[in-house]
Structures are given as C-alpha cells and as structure tokens.
Amino acid sequence: MKTVEDVLNALDELTGGRVIKSLNDITKGEHPFVIMKTSNIPGKEIIETPGLVYGEMKKEVKKIAVAMTMTEGCIELAGATGVDAIVAHHPIAEAANSGGVILKNYLDxxxxxxxxLHEAFHGLHPGIPFLHGHKVYRxxxxxxxxHGNILYVGKVIPEVNTLGDILTRLDNYMxxxxxxxxxxxxxxxxxISSLTETSTVTRGRIVYGEETSxxxxxxxxxxHTGFSxxxxxQVIKEHPEADTVLASISRVYNGHPLIETAKELGLNFIIGNCHVLEILxxxxxxxxxxxxxxxxxxxxVFRERVTSIFINEMGSPHLKKYAEEMATGYLLKKTAVNTL
Structure with a gap:
C-alpha cells in the first residue's frame, strides 16, 4: 500500500531534496524554493510551498493525477475518477485553485x-530546450x-539548422x-464557426528572421518570468556567439521591447511553445x-483545454434563452435574488 507520505518522498527524490519537510521550512524563510510571489496587489500574494499542500500523510494513494494548474475542473474530475492525490505544477492558493471555496472543504x-512543485521542479531536466531543438550549455x-527568471543558452542539435526547422520540430512533437x-x-x-483553442492560435512563429535563417x-x-x-x-555580452532569441511558455507580441532589443542586437527572434503546452x-x-x-x-495526466466562442454561438437554444432571461430579468434590472 502506498500513502501520501510515499508520494511526498517520491517528489523529494525526483527533485533532489527540494520539497519542504516541515513548517519550519516555511516560517524560517531559509528554504530556497519557498518563495513569495507578489505583484503587490493587496491580498493576492502567495508563498510557494513545494511538496504536500493538503492531506494526511498516512492516507492511502492508489491513483495520482498530474496537472499544471489545479482547478475546480481538476478536483471534480479527480473525484469522479477515483484520484487520491493531485500533483500540480503551479502553486496552489485558497479559493483561486478550488472553485472559490476554501481548499479544505473541497478536497475533503x-x-x-x-x-x-513549480520552481522546485524547474531546471531538473533539459526537456524544454530539447523540444525546441537545442542542447543547453548554461x-x-x-x-x-x-527568482524564477529562467534562462537557457544552448547550441542547436544536428537536425536543426534554420528557424523553420525549430517550428517543424515543435509541430511534430506537440x-x-x-x-x-x-x-x-x-x-x-x-x-460553431467562431471556435478557437489556445494551442492552435498560439503556435510557434518567427518574429524576426526567415524560415531559412x-x-x-x-x-x-x-x-513572463521578468526577463527584461x-x-x-547582458546575456549577449556574456554569450556573443548567440544568434537567436527563443521565447517560450509565454510570448511577446509585435512592438514589445524584447523584440526591438533583439533587432537592435542583430538577433533572430522566434516564439516557441505556449504555456498551455507545458503539461506536455x-x-x-x-x-x-x-x-x-x-x-x-x-x-x-489532467490536460485542460480552453476555447473561445462568440456569445451567439454558445450553448443550446434552451441555454441561450436561459442566459438572456437571467441577464434581462435579473442582472440588468438589479432584481433582488435570495443568496444561498
């Protein structure tokens, strides 16, 4: 029989001892991967606590779900499919990751x-550079x-010679x-003609350079990690051999200062995989x-899929009528409704 404690020990092993072992790791502020994340928006900061967030150590675990971000969708799917533990990559916060209610109520x-895990998992393998066609040497x-401002510097693998080769490689692997x-x-x-989906509309593209470059x-x-x-x-001063800037997970759009800086430095600029593909x-x-x-x-593995649909194409005819009646009959008239 495997337990929550066994899962914790497994995470500790694969991260090389980066998970927290006790509350002292949080309160003393000495653990390198217990990190405060804040934009200084009142009440919205969070402390990353790699390891067990909630659960009893001796609880039996027969089924684990790996997810990027825990949501109410993940919790509902876990409950319906017999999952005993969710291992989320991104940090978990009260209400934000549990459908607006406190974690204890929903998970219990x-x-x-x-x-x-998050930052405690970063840097453990060279997979993201590999998928993008280069072997890391820094x-x-x-x-x-x-904190969390990740940088890789690498040399392309033999089968990658041009910017177009990087895009072809990503299309095939993903x-x-x-x-x-x-x-x-x-x-x-x-x-529904208006339907779009994140991974298809954010696929890799060349911003500065050509497919044959x-x-x-x-x-x-x-x-998104704060790379300026x-x-x-600075990194080009440290690595004058670099000819290409590759941005992945998050992206930048036309006119962004990073693109202009790359152009100023005479570098190619290419966009790789988006954040939604980090689950892979x-x-x-x-x-x-x-x-x-x-x-x-x-x-x-729990993989979430986000789509966009025009309002007039969303839902069945009954649902469209329902939404319009709720909006006109209550939301726009400000009619009082008893709350639960």
Whole structure:
C-alpha cells in the first residue's frame, strides 16, 4: 500500500531534496524554493510551498493525477475518477485553485490530497530546450537575481539548422496537426464557426528572421518570468556567439521591447511553445517519473483545454434563452435574488 507520505518522498527524490519537510521550512524563510510571489496587489500574494499542500500523510494513494494548474475542473474530475492525490505544477492558493471555496472543504469532500512543485521542479531536466531543438550549455533559474527568471543558452542539435526547422520540430512533437484536426471536427459537430483553442492560435512563429535563417546558438527566455531587455543585453555580452532569441511558455507580441532589443542586437527572434503546452513539456516527464518511482500507483495526466466562442454561438437554444432571461430579468434590472 502506498500513502501520501510515499508520494511526498517520491517528489523529494525526483527533485533532489527540494520539497519542504516541515513548517519550519516555511516560517524560517531559509528554504530556497519557498518563495513569495507578489505583484503587490493587496491580498493576492502567495508563498510557494513545494511538496504536500493538503492531506494526511498516512492516507492511502492508489491513483495520482498530474496537472499544471489545479482547478475546480481538476478536483471534480479527480473525484469522479477515483484520484487520491493531485500533483500540480503551479502553486496552489485558497479559493483561486478550488472553485472559490476554501481548499479544505473541497478536497475533503472527495478525500483528495494536493501537492505542488513549480520552481522546485524547474531546471531538473533539459526537456524544454530539447523540444525546441537545442542542447543547453548554461542554465539559470534566477537570472539577474530574479527568482524564477529562467534562462537557457544552448547550441542547436544536428537536425536543426534554420528557424523553420525549430517550428517543424515543435509541430511534430506537440502533435499540433492533431489539435487542428480536433478543432475542425469540433466546429463541425457543434456548428460553431467562431471556435478557437489556445494551442492552435498560439503556435510557434518567427518574429524576426526567415524560415531559412540559419541558427546555431540560442538564448532561450521566458518573458513572463521578468526577463527584461537589459537582461537580454547582458546575456549577449556574456554569450556573443548567440544568434537567436527563443521565447517560450509565454510570448511577446509585435512592438514589445524584447523584440526591438533583439533587432537592435542583430538577433533572430522566434516564439516557441505556449504555456498551455507545458503539461506536455514538464507535466508528462513528471508523470513518467512518478510512475517509475511508484509502480503500484496508477498515474494519469489532467490536460485542460480552453476555447473561445462568440456569445451567439454558445450553448443550446434552451441555454441561450436561459442566459438572456437571467441577464434581462435579473442582472440588468438589479432584481433582488435570495443568496444561498
């Protein structure tokens, strides 16, 4: 029989001892991966606590779900499919990751334990650079002294010679043609012409350069982590051999200072995988590692899919009528409704 404690020990092993072992790791402020994340928006800060977030150590675990971000959708799917523990990559917060209610109430309802890793998982494998076609020779997880500001510098693998080769490689590894086919089929079944989906509309693209532009040495950045134009100038001073900036997980759009800085420095600029594909980049290796460390436990992967639909195409005719009646009869008239 495997327990929550066994899962915690497995996470500790695969991260090389990065999970927290006691409350002292949080309160003393000495653990390198117990990190405060804040934009200084009142009441919205969070402390990352890699390891067990909620659950009893001796609780039996027969089935684990690996997810990127725990949501009420994850919790409901876990409850319906016999999942005993959710291992989320991203940090878990009260209400934000549990449908607006406190974690204890929701997780206790379905007897689910919850774990998180995030920064404690970053830098453990070279998979994201590999998928983007380069072999890393420098890795930083807090470049410029900024926690979580990940930087890779790498040289392209033999089969990658141009910017176009990077995009082809990503399409093949991520199965984006299958995503296109799935979206096309869903549009037909639902008779919804406006339907779009994150992984298809955020696929990789070349911002500065051509498909035939040669690439040898890559500076791989993640814009949402706080990587700035000054950081880019500094890393190019440190690595003058670099010819290409590759941005992945998050992206930048036309006119962004990072693009302008790359152009100023004479570098190619290419966008790689978006954040929604991290479930494949980081989630799948994590799931495989847990499967190997806990052979008696079933491991599944929760992959969420976000779509966009025009309002007049959303829902059945009955649902459209319902939504309009609720809006006009209550929301716009400000009619008092008894709350639960």
């Amino acid at each position: 309802l379905y007897n689910i334990a919850a774990f998180e 890795t930083e997880v807090s470049y410029g002294g900024v 199965g984006l043609q299958q995503e296109d086919d799935l979206l096309h089929t869903e549009k037909e079944i639902r008779n 040669p690439v040898n040495n890559v500076v791989h950045i993640f814009p 134009p000054d950081h880019l100038r 980049e980081n989630g799948l290796p994590l799931a495989y590692a847990l499967d190997m460390l806990l052979p008696d436990v079933e491991v599944v």
